[in-house]
Amino acid sequence: MSYLVTILPRRLFLNVEDHETILEAAQTHGVTFPYGCDAGACYVCAGALESGSVHLRIEERNITAGEEDADDVLFCLAQPTSDCRIIMEGVLAPGEYPMINASCQVTQVTPFGNDTVEVTLRLPAGKKVEFHPGQYLQVILDKDTHCAFSIGNIPNQERIIQLYVGFSDKDETSHRLREAFTVGNVVNIDLPHGRCYLQDTKSTQPLYLIAGSTGISQIKSIAEQCIADQLPRDVHIYWGVPAANGLFLDRYFQRIANDNDHVHYTAVVSEPDDEWQGRTGFVHKAMLEDTTGLENAEIILCGSPGMTYAVLDDLLAQGVKEEQVQSDVFEYAPR
Numbered sequence: 158m159s160y161l162v163t164i165l166p167r168r169l170f171l172n173v174e175d176h177e178t179i180l181e182a183a184q185t186h187g188v189t190f191p192y193g194c195d196a197g198a199c200y201v202c203a204g205a206l207e208s209g210s211v212h213l214r215i216e217e218r219n220i221t222a223g224e225e226d227a228d229d230v231l232f233c234l235a236q237p238t239s240d241c242r243i244i245m246e247g248v249l250a251p252g253e254y255p256m257i258n259a260s261c262q263v264t265q266v267t268p269f270g271n272d273t274v275e276v277t278l279r280l281p282a283g284k285k286v287e288f289h290p291g292q293y294l295q296v297i298l299d300k301d302t303h304c305a306f307s308i309g310n311i312p313n314q315e316r317i318i319q320l321y322v323g324f325s326d327k328d329e330t331s332h333r334l335r336e337a338f339t340v341g342n343v344v345n346i347d348l349p350h351g352r353c354y355l356q357d358t359k360s361t362q363p364l365y366l367i368a369g370s371t372g373i374s375q376i377k378s379i380a381e382q383c384i385a386d387q388l389p390r391d392v393h394i395y396w397g398v399p400a401a402n403g404l405f406l407d408r409y410f411q412r413i414a415n416d417n418d419h420v421h422y423t424a425v426v427s428e429p430d431d432e433w434q435g436r437t438g439f440v441h442k443a444m445l446e447d448t449t450g451l452e453n454a455e456i457i458l459c460g461s462p463g464m465t466y467a468v469l470d471d472l473l474a475q476g477v478k479e480e481q482v483q484s485d486v487f488e489y490a491p492r
């Protein structure tokens with residue numbers, strides 16, 4: 158018999174057989190779980206039992222949530238005797254990298270002419286910084302002001318991170334960011350954030366990457382991974398913007414689509430002027446017009462919550478299953 162153990166605050170779900178400890182099950186499933194001795198001596202694995210009950214191996218006693226001992230349970234000994242919710246810091250999902258803080262130097266700022274800039278940061282030498290393409294970082298302006306930006310490139314030896322930042326003159330935080338992103342400045346960041354990245358890099362299913370405006374940054378990183386790792390799948394990139402001057406990476410995407418047979422790129426402008434010769438309307442409608450079947454597709458959405466949920470609803474109406482669609486929005490703005 159197995160029980161479902163929910164690990165908070167990370168909200169990871171673990172099936173634990175009744176003969177296993179929670180630590181053993183975590184290790185079996187590739188979950189990184191803090192531990193030291195694995196024998197009830199070091200207390201590294203101690204956390205709280207919020208609900209449910211466990212039996213402690215070696216000590217041969219039971220603990221139920223709410224009891225005095227429930228705040229200090231050794232999960233290397235604890236075998237669940239019911240479904241449980243536990244609180245344990247430092248637990249990482251399979252493949253997840255630990256979050257770190259870093260001070261980076263701004264080495265380059267390239268304007269695109271529509272109040273969007275490409276900011277290049279150099280990570281500090283000697284500090285291990287890992288992230289999955291598709292994840293994001295936070296720029297820490299002060300203890301209460303953290304600004305999230307998708308990382309626009311893949312991990313590299315040069316320790317370079319690219320961000321695509323759209324500024325607004327009406328916004329105080331935007332003014333502060335513009336100042337912070339000055340060549341030579343040092344900015345504090347923490348990373349990696351987000352679970353919207355390719356979980357299965359062996360998949361051969363078609364991948365649809367749909368972005369609105371600066372959401373293209375996340376798409377760029379994932380597309381670069383597909384090319385660099387020669388992933389065996391078709392990659393369809395759709396980028397929607399209100400006006401054509403918002404396509405600040407248009408040439409870049411045209412180039413990678415020309416250079417890679419399995420990469421396809423479509424720009425879509427929703428409020429075109431007379432000069433625009435390309436696709437018009439909503440970006441996902443263009444994608445649906447081009448596609449005959451999405452039953453095996455993996456779809457990643459990068460944009461505002463409003464755009465993301467509108468696209469999701471249309472995809473679900475077309476028979477796409479919710480589990481085929483990923484977006485950071487589902488995590489930071491659940492509905």
Ligand code: FES
Nearest residue numbers: 193194195200233
């Ligand atoms: S790992 Fe040492 S007490 Fe659990």
